[in-house]
Amino acid sequence: MSELEQIPFGASEFAENPEPRCPCLLLLDTSASMAGPPIDELNRGLAAFKQELVADTLAMKRVELGVVTFGPVHLLTDFQTPDHFMPPNLASAGDTPMGAAIAGGLEMIRQRKQAYKTNGISYYRPWVFLITDGAPTDGWEAAAEMVKQGEAEKHFSFFAVGVDGADMDVLGKISVRAPLKLSGLRFSDLFAWLSASLSNVSRSQMGQAVQLLPPGWAEV
Amino acid sequence: MIGPSVLSSVVDARGRPLRLGRKLGQGGEGSVYELPAETDAVAKIYHQPLSKLRTEKLHAMVGMRTEQIDRLTAWPLEVLSLSTGVPIGVKMPRVVGHKDIHQLYSPKSRRTEFRRADWRFLVRVATNLARAFATVHESSTVIADVNHGGVLVGQDARVRLIDCDSFQVFDGAKNHLCEVGVPTFTPPELQGLLFANIVRTENHDNFGLAILIFLILFMGRHPFAGRYLGPGEMPIERAVRECRFAYGAARAEARMEQPPGTPALEVVSEPVALLFERAFARQGISGSRPTAREWIGALEALEGNLKQCADSPAHWHLSGLPDCPWCRMEAATGVALFSLAISPGAAGYFDVETFWQQVTALEHPGPVPALDEAVANARVRPSEDVLVFKQQYWFHGPLALFCGAATLALALFVDLPLPGRLFFFVSAFVLYFLVRRNLRMKEDISIFIERERRLRAQWDAVRAEWDAKAGVGAFDAKLGELNQLRTQWTALPEFREQRLRDLEASKSERQLNRFLDSFRIQPGEVGGVGTSRKSVLESFGIETAADVDEAKLYRVPGVSAKLRRGLIGWRRSIEGRFRFDPDLDSTPPDKETVEQEVLVERLKLEAAIRKGFTDLQQLQKQTLFARTSLKSKVEETHRAFQQCAADLKAVRR
Numbered sequence: 001m002s003e004l005e006q007i008p009f010g011a012s013e014f015a016e017n018p019e020p021r022c023p024c025l026l027l028l029d030t031s032a033s034m035a036g037p038p039i040d041e042l043n044r045g046l047a048a049f050k051q052e053l054v055a056d057t058l059a060m061k062r063v064e065l066g067v068v069t070f071g072p073v074h075l076l077t078d079f080q081t082p083d084h085f086m087p088p089n090l091a092s093a094g095d096t097p098m099g100a101a102i103a104g105g106l107e108m109i110r111q112r113k114q115a116y117k118t119n120g121i122s123y124y125r126p127w128v129f130l131i132t133d134g135a136p137t138d139g140w141e142a143a144a145e146m147v148k149q150g151e152a153e154k155h156f157s158f159f160a161v162g163v164d165g166a167d168m169d170v171l172g173k174i175s176v177r178a179p180l181k182l183s184g185l186r187f188s189d190l191f192a193w194l195s196a197s198l199s200n201v202s203r204s205q206m207g208q209a210v211q212l213l214p215p216g217w218a219e220v
Numbered sequence: 221m222i223g224p225s226v227l228s229s230v231v232d233a234r235g236r237p238l239r240l241g242r243k244l245g246q247g248g249e250g251s252v253y254e255l256p257a258e259t260d261a262v263a264k265i266y267h268q269p270l271s272k273l274r275t276e277k278l279h280a281m282v283g284m285r286t287e288q289i290d291r292l293t294a295w296p297l298e299v300l301s302l303s304t305g306v307p308i309g310v311k312m313p314r315v316v317g318h319k320d321i322h323q324l325y326s327p328k329s330r331r332t333e334f335r336r337a338d339w340r341f342l343v344r345v346a347t348n349l350a351r352a353f354a355t356v357h358e359s360s361t362v363i364a365d366v367n368h369g370g371v372l373v374g375q376d377a378r379v380r381l382i383d384c385d386s387f388q389v390f391d392g393a394k395n396h397l398c399e400v401g402v403p404t405f406t407p408p409e410l411q412g413l414l415f416a417n418i419v420r421t422e423n424h425d426n427f428g429l430a431i432l433i434f435l436i437l438f439m440g441r442h443p444f445a446g447r448y449l450g451p452g453e454m455p456i457e458r459a460v461r462e463c464r465f466a467y468g469a470a471r472a473e474a475r476m477e478q479p480p481g482t483p484a485l486e487v488v489s490e491p492v493a494l495l496f497e498r499a500f501a502r503q504g505i506s507g508s509r510p511t512a513r514e515w516i517g518a519l520e521a522l523e524g525n526l527k528q529c530a531d532s533p534a535h536w537h538l539s540g541l542p543d544c545p546w547c548r549m550e551a552a553t554g555v556a557l558f559s560l561a562i563s564p565g566a567a568g569y570f571d572v573e574t575f576w577q578q579v580t581a582l583e584h585p586g587p588v589p590a591l592d593e594a595v596a597n598a599r600v601r602p603s604e605d606v607l608v609f610k611q612q613y614w615f616h617g618p619l620a621l622f623c624g625a626a627t628l629a630l631a632l633f634v635d636l637p638l639p640g641r642l643f644f645f646v647s648a649f650v651l652y653f654l655v656r657r658n659l660r661m662k663e664d665i666s667i668f669i670e671r672e673r674r675l676r677a678q679w680d681a682v683r684a685e686w687d688a689k690a691g692v693g694a695f696d697a698k699l700g701e702l703n704q705l706r707t708q709w710t711a712l713p714e715f716r717e718q719r720l721r722d723l724e725a726s727k728s729e730r731q732l733n734r735f736l737d738s739f740r741i742q743p744g745e746v747g748g749v750g751t752s753r754k755s756v757l758e759s760f761g762i763e764t765a766a767d768v769d770e771a772k773l774y775r776v777p778g779v780s781a782k783l784r785r786g787l788i789g790w791r792r793s794i795e796g797r798f799r800f801d802p803d804l805d806s807t808p809p810d811k812e813t814v815e816q817e818v819l820v821e822r823l824k825l826e827a828a829i830r831k832g833f834t835d836l837q838q839l840q841k842q843t844l845f846a847r848t849s850l851k852s853k854v855e856e857t858h859r860a861f862q863q864c865a866a867d868l869k870a871v872r873r
Contacts, residue, residue, distance in 0.1 A: 012578065015481045015553035016328040018440040020456075061326060068845075072685060072853070075845035078838055097853065104849040108841075120446045120466065120479025122404075122456045138853070203369075 013081075014119040019061040022124040022202045023079050023112055024194075025156075027101050029132035029163075031071030034092040037185055038133060038163060045187030046087045052195035053082035059195070062124075062202035066108055070101035079112045098136035102128075102143035102174070109156055124201055126156040129194065130175070131182075135167035144174040151176040161190065161218075180218040189217035226302060227253075227265065230309065233282075233298035238263065250309065263300055264385075265309040275299065275307040277396035280389055284359055292352040293381040315380045318372035321345075321432070326440040327557045335559040336375065339437075339536040339546070340526055344377040346433045347519040352381050353429050354512035357422050360390040364398035364420040366405045366428025368435070388420050395419055403457045404442060405431050409505045411461040426509040430499030433515065437492075438483055439549075439557060443467060443500055446476040465500040481553045487545045489525060489538055491518045534558040554578060572709045572829065579702060579833055585843040588691045589851075600862045602870035609668075609871055616659040624652030665871045672864040679861035686854045689846035695839045702832045709825045712818060719814045728800045730810070735798045736766035736791065746790045748783045765791045 030039065053059050065085045067076040071094040077085060109126050116123045128147075147158050160175035162168050163182050171179035182190060197213055232238045240263055241254030250266035270278070281296045289295050290313065300309040323333040324345065330337055337345075349371060356363055363370070365386045372380045388398045399416050407427035410418065434443045446466025448454035454464070454476075464474035467485045471477065478484070485493045495510040495518055510518075522538065529535030529544040535558070537544050546557050554575045630636075631644035687693075708715075740763060743751045760776045761767060768791040773784045 012481075012553040012555045014479070015439070015549065016555040016557075017326055018442075018445075018479075019322070019326060020445075057320070057323065057329065061322075061329065073846075073849040074689065075842045075849075078841040080834075080838075084834060100849045100853070104845055107848070108845070118447065118480070120441070120477075120482070122442070122445050 014121050017061050017081065018121060019058075020122040020124065021064050021079075021116060022059075022062045022198060023064045023066065023109065023126040024198055025066045025068070025079075025105050025109060025126060025128045027098075027105050027128065027130040028067060028069045028076075028090065029071060029096060029098070029134060030069040030090050030092050031094055031096040031134055031137075032092055033096075033134050033165060034071075034163075039090055039092045041185040041187040042131070043088070043090055045191040046090075048188055049191035049195055050082055050085050050087050052192060053085075053198065056195075056199045056202075059199040059202045063198045064112075066105070066112070068101050068105045068108070070097050071095055073097050073100045073104060075104070075108070078108065095137040096132065096134045097138040098130070098132060098174075099138045099140035099143040102130065102140070103146060106143075106146055106150060106156070113155075124204075125154060127198070127201075128156050128158045130158070130160045130171075131163065131190075132160075132171070133163035133165045135170050140170065140174060147174055148176060180215055182217060183219040186217040190215075193217060226308075229303040230263070230265065230300050231303050232300060232311065237303070238300060240265070255311075260314050261297060261311050262314045263309055263311055265300070269302075270299075270307040270309075273396070276391070277389055278307075278310055278385060280391035280396065281384070281387070283391075284361070284389070286359065288355050289359060292355050292379070293384050295384050310385060312384075315372055315382060318374045318380055320369065321371040321373050321379070321436070322368045322440075324373050325435045327555060331556060331559045334373075334375065337377075338534055338558050340523060341377050342436050343519055343523045343526070345373055345379060346436045347516055347523065348377060348379045349432060349436070350429065350512045350515035350519060352379050353425065354516060356381065356387070357425065357512055362388040362398070362420045362422060363425050363428070364388040364415075365400045365402065366425060366432065367402035368405075368432070371432065404444075404460070406460070407505070407509075408461050408463055408502070411457055421507075422511065423504070423507045423509050426511060427499060427504065429512060429515065430496060430509065433519075434496060437488060438467075441479065441482050443496070446471070446478050447480075449475040449477060463500065463502045465497070468497055468500060470501075481549060483545050483549060487538060487541070489518070489522045492522050572706055575829065575833075576706060579699075579836070582833075582837060582840060585692050585695055585840055585847075588687065589847060600866040602867050603863055605668075606867050606870045609663075609665075613659070613663050616656070616663070620652050620656035620659060623655045624648045627651050663871070665868070668864070668868045668871050672861075672868045675857075675861040675864040679857050682850075682854050682857040686846075686850055690843060690850060692843065695836065695843055698832060698836045698839055702829065702836060705825055705829050705832060709822070709829065712822055712825070715821065716814065716818045719817060720811070723810055723814060727802075727804075731800055731804065732795070732798050733766050736794060737764045739765040739794050741765070741768075741787075747786045748780075749787075753778075753783075765794045 028042065034042070053063055053065075060082050062081075064079040064081055065077065066079040067088070068074065069076050069090060071092065076088055105128060109128070113123065113126070115121075150156050151158055157177075158175050159177060160171040160179035161182055162171050162179055163185070166179075166181070168179055168181065193213060193215055200213070227240055230238045230240060239256055241256040244252045244254055244262060246252075250264050253263045253265060255261055255263055278296050278299045282298055285295055285297075294312050294315050297311040297313065299307055300311055301307045319333055323329045324337060324342070334341070352371075353363065363381065365383070370381060370383045372382055374380075386398050386400060389396045397416070397418070398420060401410065401415050403411065405428040407424050410420075410424060431443060435441070442456055443465055444456050444459035446454075446459070446464070448459070448464070459466070459476070462474070464476045465471060466474075466476040466478045467482075468474070469485075485496065488496070495515060498504060499509045525539055526536045527539040529537060529547060531544065531547055532550075535544050535546040537546060549555075550557055551571065551574045625648070627644055628648035631641050631648060634644075636644070741749060741754055741757060743749055743754050749757070756778065757763070757776060760772065762772060762776065768787050770784070770788065773779050773787060
């Protein structure tokens with residue numbers, strides 16, 4: 001039982017819950033332009049998101065949420081299961097440093113995967129969800145390159161969602177997948193879809209492509 | 221798809237209409253409905269009418285039913301059709317009060333969903349599972365799609381196999397195949413294959429059975445999820461395919477290590493350990509994996525050879541081990557493996573000192589890193605803007621110089637008396653500086669002032685943000701908070717002692733109170749108190765001598781000074797009869813209240829410590845994250861500000 005002697009930091013969360021993990025990273029735009037109804041709807045959507053994930057016993061043990069907000073870049077929560085996730089009350093301020101947020105977020109994913117490996121926890125391909133209503137105000141080209149490379153090496157799946165006013169062209173250059181346009185302020189629908197999709201993923205087999213539900217919240 | 225109108229025309233095997241009730245759930249294949257007429261059965265209605273093959277299979281299954289099968293599985297009871305005769309569903313037993321097996325084997329959900337489950341219970345569930353597998357196998361059936369969603373467990377440790385319509389059934393003439401499978405339960409020889417045309421065997425099932433038993437006995441850990449020491453990724457499927465059992469004797473050759481903080485294979489008896497080795501070894505592919513019957517015997521023997529841990533009644537483990545593996549695991553991880561409900565009064569698994577090792581192991585983010593020194597100290601050259609500006613006002617310098625020089629020439633070259641020379645000499649310098657200053661006043665440097673002001677404000681804001689987010693203020697504050705909680709936790713025994721001392725100190729008072737409380741205010745006993753006055757007093761909470769109190773009486777309307785005196789006198793007279801008995805111990809209920817209070821306090825502190833540690837981890841991540849994500853912005857802003865400051869200085873020169 002020599003393995004019991006050395007416990008790397010963070011092992012306890014995996015000891016009590018050794019289920020495979022399905023990390024989901026939210027990169028949320030909280031720049032000044034999101035002020036008013038958009039940020040309120042986003043907050044409401046996040047609160048409902050937690051409720052829906054917690055209602056699913058398997059998703060509650062497998063899905064892990066990490067949230068990075070930008071405007072300015074801030075790590076709101078590192079990856080944790082939905083029961084620990086506290087829906088935030090986001091306020092809008094500042095510019096749109098999207099590039100820095102993406103770079104920081106992808107590094108978080110890399111570290112999290114390392115923690116899974118160290119603790120012998122298997123995991124699904126992480127999901128990154130970028131939600132913005134503007135255009136980057138910092139250098140995003142390097143971040144776009146990281147996204148491209150990560151997608152090619154299947155390190156994560158990157159989705160970009162543009163709220164009204166978003167620069168869809170730049171989003172198209174950052175994301176390998178075609179960016180989706182949120183119709184109106186249907187954040188609640190978006191998060192309901194995301195939680196249902198994550199529930200599906202957490203029930204699926206690792207390494208298999210998951211059939212995504214049709215995103216009813218997106219403009220066609 | 222089947223529409224609602226169709227649902228009203230479902231008939232049972234004998235052609236009688238079957239009324240469907242509430243929808244209980246929906247899956248990929250069909251939906252399950254309540255049957256109002258039967259409490260112990262449900263109807264599964266498929267989204268599509270059943271194929272001929274599928275119908276044959278279900279009919280075959282209905283024909284194979286035995287009492288034992290019915291007890292251990294949710295076996296199809298009869299085939300349901302539409303009134304047109306098209307087969308559309310199946311009637312199955314309703315399994316009530318059972319939960320998914322993953323709720324049992326993960327410690328976190330076990331604590332809340334299976335509050336009675338200790339390791340004995342887990343061994344029993346594993347044995348019952350083997351019994352269910354054996355029963356199915358002995359009726360020429362293979363479960364085929366073994367997975368964590370196919371087994372339900374009751375609070376009495378009995379299991380039921382569900383999703384039986386996907387089993388592979390042999391009807392005496394042919395095999396009805398199963399087309400699906402879950403990779404983490406699929407044996408190496410079938411990994412990556414399409415199941416559509418593969419005849420599954422008991423030996424395949426036995427691999428899945430061993431995986432499930434391992435999950436149950438080893439705290440939800442998958443036997444092939446380990447630390448891979450080689451290069452590249454090692455997902456479970458690959459580890460299974462390559463037979464890399466992370467807990468096995470051959471794990472070193474497989475370059476695997478079991479995950480940290482997990483129990484070693486030795487926590488199960490040697491025979492059970494050997495069964496695992498056989499089930500997961502490459503040799504098992506040829507058909508030698510332990511059968512369900514073999515598991516039953518070995519697990520029964522294991523259950524008979526368990527003992528309770530001396531320190532924690534919630535822990536049962538194999539006797540003969542040097543120490544309790546669950547104590548070690550709980551101490552090492554700070555996680556309760558079993559519900560606390562099964563160890564009432566136990567000290568609990570939480571030990572602040574052990575937990576604290578995790579806190580100290582969490583790396584302090586360290587002081588705020590200094591911003592790039594080179595940038596901070598660099599001499600910044602004025603920018604292009606300054607050169608343009610200087611060009612615009614290029615003549616100012618020479619003009620002032622000319623005025624000064626001309627006057628100086630007067631002083632030097634015109635023949636003047638000494639005071640005159642001196643006057644012009646001084647005037648030359650004064651003139652130069654006056655002209656220079658006047659001209660400079662005319663220069664429009666407001667744009668540089670404005671720019672410098674704006675950048676300074678930006679820099680101040682960014683620096684404040686940097687200090688707040690990249691600094692350790694929040695982290696240190698949280699750590700201080702945690703330290704305080706730890707001190708409080710450590711002081712709990714003293715807290716308890718103090719409460720008990722308080723109890724002892726107030727003994728006489730409490731005895732008196734109890735004594736007074738035994739005298740109810742009766743009409744007629746105290747002058748002026750009749751039945752109606754008694755009920756008025758009662759409505760103000762004054763019922764016994766213990767309640768009689770000057771302040772309280774003032775609040776009751778209609779109580780005269782005389783009556784008040786009467787009541788207080790009555791109380792005094794009773795007090796006079798009271799004799800304190802120091803030998804009478806504090807009553808058990810009082811002591812229990814203290815113990816309860818201490819327990820609640822302890823649980824609150826433990827929860828706060830856990831929560832605080834989670835917060836601390838988040839803060840550490842947030843700080844480190846901010847240091848990398850904000851750095852370039854901070855440095856850019858600083859550089860821009862320094863440039864403006866240098867520019868302003870240059871145009872002012």
